[in-house]
Amino acid sequence: MxxxxxxxxxxxxxxxxxxxxxxxxxxxxxxxxxxxxxxxEKAAEGHPDIVFGKVDTEVQPELAGAFQISSIPTLMAIRDRTVLYAQPGALPPQALEDLIARIRSVDMDDLRRQAAAGAAGRG
Structure with missing residues (x-):
């Protein structure tokens, strides 16, 4: 894709x-x-089930500001509307593939339970 x-x-x-x-x-x-x-781009071709988006920070300063992007390139990974990764720096191909594998392997139900328990503990 x-x-x-x-x-x-x-x-x-x-x-x-x-x-x-x-x-x-x-x-x-x-x-x-x-x-x-x-x-x-090559990773996008290899993972057609994932949306690979690009934000040109010069054309879309509001989006860059909303995510407090201060350094580019910055790669962000969102799964089920939850930011799981956001780091500046260009990744080599294998590191990008490793990140994609880690994002796929996250147990989102467990993550939501942990977040709810943490919120309850602070409340």
């Missing part, structure tokens, strides 16, 4: 309508972003 250009208009629908969404926050002037681009 090709990557999807995410904008403030389609972001919410894309994230809520997909089980797993990876988001590459990037800009055309960013050398590491340009190096990571082909790695990200």
């Amino acid at each position: 090709p990557t999807v250009e995410l904008t403030k208009e389609n972001f919410e629908e894309t994230v809520t309508g997909s089980e797993i969404v990876l988001i590459d926050f990037w800009a055309a002037w960013c050398g590491p972003c340009r190096m990571f681009g082909p790695i990200y």
